[in-house]
Structures are given as structure tokens and as C-alpha cells.
Amino acid sequence: VFIVRFLPSRKIAHLHSSASILEAAREAGVGIESTCGGKHKCGKCKVVVKSDPQSLSPPDEIEQKILGPSLLQRGYRLACMARVSKDTSVFVPRESRSAAQVILTSARDLPSPNSLRSPLKAYDIEVPPPTLSSPIADRERLLNLMASEYRLPHLATDPHVVRKIPFALRQNEGKVAVMVRKGQEIIGISEKKYSTAWGVAVDLGSTTIVAYLVDLFGANIVATKSTMNPQIPYGDDVISRISFCQQEAHGLQKLHKAAISAINGLIAEACEAADIMPEHIMEVAVVGNTAMHHFFLGVDPRFVSLAPYAPCLSSAQAYKASELGIKISNSGYVYLPPIKAGFVGSDSIACVLSTGLYRSRTNSLLIDIGTNGEIVLGNRDRMICCSTAAGPAFEGGHVKWGMRAASGAIEQVRIDPKTLDVTLSTIHGQQPIGICGSGLISAVAELIRTGCISHRGSFNKDLNTNRLRKGQRGMEFVLSWKEENPTGHDIVITQKDIAELQMAKGAIRAGISILMESLGSDIKRIYLAGAGGNYIDPSDAQTIGLIPSPPGCRIIGCGNAAGHGACLALIDLKSRRHAEKIANKMEYVELAGSARFQDLFFSHMFFEPPH
């Protein structure tokens, strides 16, 4: 058994065989950034050996190339490549720690309960006792009453409910309350009246998971809890997690269980905050992108990443929570709204539901910006959608100083047009340690506005400022001098970073253009959804040409629209029907292999000439 100690946290992994530092970190629960998912590509998982360098396998050519001689000399190693051969201690530098992302949890208020059709209804009833001349069974007397008095024939009951019936009926002379799901099944029986039915809506994002505890009868969110997705150590984005589950024995099980236990943890936290028991929760609704949806169900999503990108299942599902290991009432259910395609998941459907795009007369555009940009354009008559592989730039990946939207991330940049002095805003106002997606967009927008870069994206070398300089691999612009931040380095934007953003925004904008060519360019509303979308400054987004600027169009950051849509699906059967209709009706445009998309992608990689 080897022991690996992680500094500064002092967490420890016990290894039974040789493993990489990254694997040991997963074991110990230490978050190390690994945008490429341990594939020896991103170079984000740098750690420093603090014990005998011989305790790790020597760096091979690839690792030497990624790190360079100077870092190697200072004891730096890539956690994904260095394998443990003895007890060792490693230090995880600040920039390699996977920071807690700022999680967008705010969902809009829910509609009035009067306008909803709840999947759960409570009935207060009085079941007559059995008699010697008619010793009808307990369950059958109860069911007969529900059929005759409430026109609910053939109600199902699972063993858990059946086991409770005889005692409940004898507690209070046959007076009981029953909870009926969708007019089809008794999922609860109690000698006390039900004050409400409790439910949980879950937005299962690749990066963050948010759970809303909802009082279904009052249509109130009573607690909101969120966490980083514990699948992150297995790969930052869904593609690397899919490869993880292809390559690792029990990889799928690990990802499935990570999602389930994280959700169980959030449910327990939310229940504690509201002073109820998880057993009181009767229904859960979960939305996520297709890969997360599949991981949640324990379904291997590997074929989603291969042409023609078909999901394993797409229609709405309802399973007993216990079948999936979700810890709520034994008889409770998990509902999953439908997904549309391999890269348009139920989170997108939930956004369409939440924004009301599906019932608007005029065209609306909905963009969920992330590694994959899901785009929906439409109105109540027609909706079309597509998904573009934007790459990780919007989440800080492939960007020299990129990071997630966590404390200390630069989220807004202002450059004085005359002096080219820089003013930064960071998340939580802390000293800057990197740049998140909205910060990158903001910086590039300012560089465009101040003429520092051309519409093709290249730096204007004639500028008279020491911020613009030649770096190791081409030109770079200094946002923060090393004296102004705790990293010990200048924080810069490189020519390559700008190119990454150009590709990301080109892909999304090309997707938008494809949809507009099909449905028209008269757009009255643009919804920016998801954590990324919500924090992006609309004018920055228009400056870099990420989104179009149709006349008279409102741009709306719509918060956690997926979470809000999950809440609607949780509490309202009509919303479930709408979600199912949206999935059926919405047309999916596959961009992979489209020559037109390629053309548009290349032309949208450039910025529009400044006004």
C-alpha cells in the first residue's frame, strides 16, 4: 500500500497498486483541474513533488514537452502522468485546484398553484371496516372507495404502500389520507392529513448540480442546494467523461453513482433546511444534457459521441426512485422530461419550457453557452434547434489563464481607450487568479473596441503600451501584472486564447445563422441561458459577434432556466405534456458534416469591423 499526501489540504490516498497522482487525487477527494480528463493534453493538472522525486515515475517525452525544462526543474509534474511508486507528498498549486464554481441557482418564481395540474393529489377518506359477513381485504376496501367516490378505478399500489395499509386503516377508525400519483397509483397512506406533497427538481449540469425542494401544493421553492458535479474528477466535460467510461472498468458505474449520491446529498441538505425527512419527498424531476441524463440512468452514452450521435433513449421516463437509488419515499418516482438529440438534452427542453419560447407569437432565440452550445430558434408554430461543439473556451479550457467562474476569476475587463490601462472585476472581488468565460469575452470585446485587435483577431503590433508584448508563443496582452495578483505571474491573454474564443464564438454564431436561414432573422428576444450565458454582458457578446443584433430585440439573461423548467415539470402535468410536445415538435438540425455550417463557421470566426 502506498500513501499519497496532498498539500496544502493534507488529504491522503491509500493506493493498493501503482496509480497516477490524478487517480490518487480522485481517491482522496482532492479536486485537481483536468480539462482533458486525464488524457495528457491540457496541462492543467500541474502538481509539485514535495518528497523524494524518485517516488514517482520519471517524466516521459510528452510530459517533458508539456511542462518545459523550467517547471520540471522546479519539481512540477503532470498529475495525470506521474505514477506513484513509493509513499509521496505532492503540493497542488492554487491554479491547479478545481475551484468551487459560482453556481447559478436562482430560478424565477413558480406560477400560481391554481393554474397548475399537480401530478400528486391528496385525498382524505374514511374506509369502512371489514365485517364478518363481508370480510373484504383492506387494500380492496380502500380501492373500492377510491373507485366509487373519486372515480379512480384500478389504482396501483406497491409493496411498501400495501404493507402500511392495514395499520393505517386501524389507527383512526378508517380515517386516512392517501397520496395519489397521476390518478394511477397510491404512493402514500397516512393517518394524518398531508399538508402538502414534497418534490425535488434537479438541474444535473456537467459542472454544477442544483436541487430545488418544492412544496407542490403551494408551488413554492422552499430550499435550494447546489454542489459541484462530483464527476468532474473523471473528466471536465461530457466527452472526456464518456471516454472515461469507455476506458475504465466500471467507469459507467462510477459516474452513475457519483451523480446519484450527489443528488441524494443535495436532497438530504434541502430537507434539513426545510425540517422535513427525505422519506416525505414523493416526486423528483431531473433535467440534464443527454450524457448526464444517460449517466443518471446508468445508461452508457458512448454512442452519443459517435456519428450519427443517436441517444440511447429520448422519450420522457418515470421510474420508481428506489430503482435508481434515489433516496426519497420508497414509493416515490423520478420523472425525466424527454431529450431531443445526442447533444440537445432535457435541460434545453426545460429552458424552452421556462422561457415560454414554445408559445410566443414572434421568434425567440435561446442560447445555452457552454462546451456545447445548444441553440433553439422558434415560435409557437415552429421550433428548430441545433448543437455546436464550441469547445471549452467559454468554460476556461484551452485558454492559458482560463478557469471556471469561481472566486478570483476575472469576469469583466475595461480598457481605457486612450491610456490602454486595464480595470478588472473579479468574482467575489478577490485578487485575480485567472479568467473565466465571461471575462474572456469581456476582454476581447474591449480589445476590439480599443482597436488593440483587428477584426481578424490579430494584435495591432503598433500600439504604444508595454501590456502588449511578445510572449513565448506569439503576442500576448497583460491584464494583470504579477505584482497585482497572487499567482507570481503576469496574467495575459495570448493570440492563441483569442483564436480559441474565435473558434468557440464562430461555432455558436454559425449555428445561430443556420437556424436563422431556415426560420428568418426577425428575432424579438434572445435568451442567454445557463451559468455562462447569465453572466455574459449582452453588449460584449454583440461586440464579439457571439449573438446577432436584430433591430428591436431584447436580450434576456434568464438565470437557471433549466432549473426553473425542471421545477415546472416537477409540479405541473401540463408542463410535462408541453415538454413532451416540444421534444416531438422541435426540428433538430445536425451540423456535423454540413458544408454550409463549415462556411459560416469560418466567416463568423472573424469579428465584425468596429462601428
Next chain:
Amino acid sequence: VFIVRFLPSRKIAHLHSSASILEAAREAGVGIESTCGGKHKCGKCKVVVKSDPQSLSPPDEIEQKILGPSLLQRGYRLACMARVSKDTSVFVPRESRSAAQVILTSARDLPSPNSLRSPLKAYDIEVPPPTLSSPIADRERLLNLMASEYRLPHLATDPHVVRKIPFALRQNEGKVAVMVRKGQEIIGISEKKYSTAWGVAVDLGSTTIVAYLVDLFGANIVATKSTMNPQIPYGDDVISRISFCQQEAHGLQKLHKAAISAINGLIAEACEAADIMPEHIMEVAVVGNTAMHHFFLGVDPRFVSLAPYAPCLSSAQAYKASELGIKISNSGYVYLPPIKAGFVGSDSIACVLSTGLYRSRTNSLLIDIGTNGEIVLGNRDRMICCSTAAGPAFEGGHVKWGMRAASGAIEQVRIDPKTLDVTLSTIHGQQPIGICGSGLISAVAELIRTGCISHRGSFNKDLNTNRLRKGQRGMEFVLSWKEENPTGHDIVITQKDIAELQMAKGAIRAGISILMESLGSDIKRIYLAGAGGNYIDPSDAQTIGLIPSPPGCRIIGCGNAAGHGACLALIDLKSRRHAEKIANKMEYVELAGSARFQDLFFSHMFFEPPH
């Protein structure tokens, strides 16, 4: 921690607190007879202390009275009363060991598969691949095909099947076999064709459990496995098990788990015999009396034993096997035929199904003889049933030398009318160690025929034989001298034993009479069902007046009719429908509190005068 060692088996129990020897025996898996279920009444659980007598609590007045001074002096103790206070060794004498009952497993042949409607059907299909222009999800392409080609729309799928679909579809260019249950759900998918669907029918008796492994498509029983019910240590009959589960913490759980694990064991054995895996089994059908049915489902049957004896549930049920812990295919189901009443279970319904009573033009009488005698009389137009508490005499309880139908039990007695010499037949031809139910009936019938007892049941004291003598508590007749058997005692029938049989047969015959008064006495067939019934000599039964003797009536020992009926319910949806109709249609007559039944009971306690 105390250690209790059981001789001669040398099994050991480790106790963490003081417990009775009987509890220790349950812990160690040592079978000790306990007809009263540990209630200090039956005196069957005698053991002999082999270590320091001080290692057990001293015998109290009740124990002293039951054992008597002679046994006490020889170190005998009642296992249910003696509590362990130190390490100890006890010897379990042969007569106290719960012997393995001879289990009646033979079920008649099943009908031709052509006449059946199987709940499971296999389809060999070819699912088209997804395309870029129509990347429909795997599950949805499969379901669309089943809807369009086989008119099976809206098929359900559980997560286990969903997880297999993507791989199965890609194994052999979309060629797969699917197993569909009741036209409603895909419960299996395979890249190989299904040669058959495997199922298991279970007769869950209070004393014995029999499992039949059935090839559903061929309608063949391919293996039969049986075991003693492991619930026996918790009480010999259902009433003592019900009290156990009222009095013991987790008593219900213990009984539930004992039944489930015994069935899982039988399934595993049967699969081994047939060289298949338990995962290949797709459907299980279980029949049993109402208490066993409830225990199987984990439902507390305590109210079944209280007036008005209403069951907790009665209609037919189907649950996922995994919900009940039954280890077959993850997606397989357990079907339970309906029960009729608190003391007319699905085993009786299965017997009606098996005998075909429900479709005969003429009246048939069906009697399942046990602690409770379930009786059905009827024809295809009308059926009535009742249940009588016969007491344990037919299973050897409350009878001085009574025992279950195990090796060494006297099962037939012949008495020479002149010499009054006795000839015994025992089970497996071994030396006699006790008398089972059919042996008691046989002995009493012979005593009647030879004039040894009067029609009121009392011994004729004027007989000139040393076999008839005055014992400790009244007259007794010696069946086997102590020189002729290994017990070291004379095996006798006492006046009290005869009285027990009179009460038992009086109860059953009174039940029969009640039904005949309602439906007529013209009976063409009498079916004797269950292990007890099958081994009873029909003429002995008529001699003691257990069953009537209508003219032109055939008496048929119908083997394990409940097991055969369970097989029918397993393989045939029409039989399930019949079972459900039988349960609805059959009228139940409650005998508790019936004055007419009391009258008949007393008059039928006497024997009919010899012809």
C-alpha cells in the same frame, strides 16, 4: 458472549445476551420441534443438558409440570423455557429433532403449449440503424418497430433493459430478440434468439416449499426442488408464526426474509439442475395460504388472525421480482394469484384451478387437509368455500406420539380383527418413531373396524389384549412395543389422541356439511389435496367419517394440486384469468360464530357406527 453447543450435530450458537435454548437453536440452524411456537405448551422441544445444569435457568413451575419429575431428574429441559446463563452443551433427542418431512412434489403434466396463452413472448426483429438525417434514439427505434410490425404500442422498459439496448442493437447489425411480457413491457433483449422463456412456480406451504422450474414455451417442468419452510423454527403453524411476528421486534422481517431466501435457494438449485442461470428466469408465480402470501410480500398478517379475519390484500398482484428480493432476471416479475379470504389462500384457488372443479358440470368437493382445512364445493355455475380450524392433529400436533410425515413416521396401521395384533407401515420403512396424520387416521379407522373403540371414541375396556391398558392419563393402546422401536418407549395412541382426532375431523366434516347444505349432497368427485390429503387412505377417511360417502363418488388424491395450479398460473394467461374469476365468483362462508357449524361440529365428533 455465551456459546451453546448442540449435540449430536455439534452446531454452535454464539449469544450476546441470555436467550432460550430454542432461540439459540434458531441461531445455530438446529431444527427443534416446537408445535406451539415456543409458547410453553406443547412440550415437544425437550432437550437434555449435557454440561453443568447451573448453566441454564432453573425450571419454573410450568416447566416442572410439563416435564414431570422423572424427566427432570434425567436432565431433560424444555428448550423454549431454559435460558442460557453460561456456556453450555445440550443434546437434542431424536424425537425433538424437527425431521425433514416427506415433501409431495409431483405435479401432473402441464397442458399442451398450443392450448395456452403464455405471458411471455419472444420476437426476433431487426431494428434499422440511426442515420444523420434521422438520429432517432435506440429505444425509440426499437419501440417504433414493435408498434408498427407487431401492433405492440407503448411498450414499457425498465432501466435494466434500457441499459442493454444500445449494445444489443450494435452487436449484429440491429438483429435482436426481445422478450415481451403480456404485450406491455420489454423485459429482455438479447443478440441471440430466445430458445424459451424460463419461469418458476412456487408452492409456498407453511411446512414445505416446492419450486418447479418450467420451460414456458414447451410447457415442461424441467426441475423440481423442495425444502422445509425455514420459518418452522419461528412456529410450526401460521397462527404461532403470526404471534411471533406480533411479539418479536423485526419478527415480520425475519419471516419475510426466511421465505424469500428459501425460494431463492430453490431457484438456484433448480437452475443448477437444468444448467441455466437464475438471471435467465423471467417470471415467477407463487401460491400459498393467506399468511404465507402476506409473509412473502412482507405484509404483516396479524389482522388475519383477528375477527373478522380480513386479509390485507386479496386481488392478484404482479411486482418486479427485484422489489421483493427474488433473484431472477433484473427485469422479471413475480405473479401472485388472488386469495379469497383470511383462511382461504391462493393455494386453494390454485387447487380449484388444477382440479378443474370450476368448469365441471357436476358437484366436486375439494379438501385441503392441514391445521386449517380449506374446503371448496361446487361446479361451473356456483362454488362455495370455507375454512375450518382443524387443529394440529393431522400434522402430528397435540398427539402424544404425533410427528410430521417424515422418515420413521407410522403412516398405516392394520389390526388383526381376531388377535388384535398390529402391523405397521412407516415412511421409508424405517423403525417407527412416531405417528403422522395419515397414520393416526389409519390407526383410529382400524380401532373402529375392530371394535376397539366405540362410535363415541372411547376404548372398549372389555377387550382381551395387553395392548390396551391404563396409562398415566387414561386409557391407551400400544402400537409398537419399546423392544420394537428405537425410542426406548412404547408408542401408544391415547384416549386424548383420539379426542384430538375427533375434534379435527369433526371440524372438517362440519365444514363439508355446511357447504353441502347450501349446494346439495350429490357429489361426484372428492379431491384430497395437499401432502396430508394425498397420503390418506380414502377408505380410512370414510371410516372415521372425515369425508362423506355419496353414491357413485370417486375419491381422488390429487398430489400437489396447489403446485400444479401455480404452474398453470405461471405459464398461461387464461389460467390467471380463471384464477381471478374463481376468487371473485367463489362464495366464502365464515364458520366462526355460526351456531349451525357448532351443532354440526359436535355431532360429527362422533364416529359413524360400524357397518
